Amino acid sequence: MQPINSTIETQFNHRTIREFTGEPIAADTFSQLMEVARVTASSRGLQQVSIIRITDQAIKDEMAEIATQPYMARATELLVLVADTHRSQQIAKEQGVDEPFGGSMNCFMEAVTDAALTAQNIVVAAESLGLGTNYFGNVLNDVERVIELLGLPELTFPVVGLSLGYPAQSPQLKPRMDMSLRVMENGYREPESWTAALSDYDQIMRTYYDLREGGQPSDTFTKQTADKLRVENPKRTYMMRVAQAQGFNFALE
Known part of the structure; x- marks a missing residue:
């Protein structure tokens, strides 16, 4: 059997951590995680993801309310990974492109993929350093509110939240399908x-x-x-309409 290296061992031991000790993450550790985010693979090299680091407790509290997860407000670090073609659009305009396609379905999917890859890279790195992590897909419960709360401009869309911190619990490993x-x-x-x-x-x-x-x-x-x-979450049924309001054109017809 192939020997398991330290990276794979870390991945095999992934757990969702909902409660943290409150010990702050050192600045150099956080910077290292952001460097990992920086070098993550990116569609066409456009790097169409931005990270919102939430340090204002009032915003954390409101995000936890949106997500209906009170422990989100207690996260040592709370990040929101944002699909961001706004930057590409502005660059193209500055470079003389009259009508850039930053709002296309293709760019949207590239940016969502970039955000997901970046989040996973951060998680693997964080857990290798002894930190715990938790994904928050429920930032999508009220996309309009999140966009307003975080001041997200046109051609951006929140993809996933991510909490980081030193674990205050050690839950069982969750079994996965064969x-x-x-x-x-x-x-x-x-x-x-x-x-x-x-x-x-x-x-x-x-x-x-x-x-x-x-x-x-x-x-x-x-x-x-x-x-x-059996029942669809009513708060998530209109996400694509919100994305269209953000300037993305999905060319459905």
């Missing part, structure tokens, strides 16, 4: 029944939640999936 169901060769393949194929994983997840919740009955993975897709 990769035999997620890695497919030369095209998409699926079992006759996903529920049957996932029956072993359902039992593993039930045990995980029973232990985590102190023996309280918990649903299986397949039941949770069905429940989560």
Whole structure:
């Protein structure tokens, strides 16, 4: 078996950390994480992501309210990764391009990808330094409010929040689906029944939640999936309309 190096070992031990000790992250450590963000791979080298570092507690509190996660307000460091084609658009205009395509679907997808890659790179680096992390996709609960709160200009869009800090907890590792169901060769393949194929994983997840919740009955993975897709989050149904209001043109017709 291939030996596991320190980077992969860190990745194997990824946990979502919701509570931190409050010990500040040293300035040089934070700077190092931002250097990792800086060198992250980028679509066409355009680097269409910006990072909003939230140090104002009042803004943290409001972000936690938007996300409906009170512990977000207690994060030692709170970042928001923003898809940012505004910068590219302004550069192109300054370089004499009359009508740049910074608002195109292509640029939007590139910027969202850049933001996701940058967030993951920060997480791997942070955890290698003994920090804990937590993604906040729920910054999308009220995109308009986040845009206003953070003063985001045209052709920008918040993608994900990220908290960093020294862990004050050590939760169980969350089991993941077997990769035999997620890695497919030369095209998409699926079992006759996903529920049957996932029956072993359902039992593993039930045990995980029973232990985590102190023996309280918990649903299986397949039941949770069905429940989560049964009702759409009404606060997220209009995200693309907000993105269009930010200047992105998705050319739907």
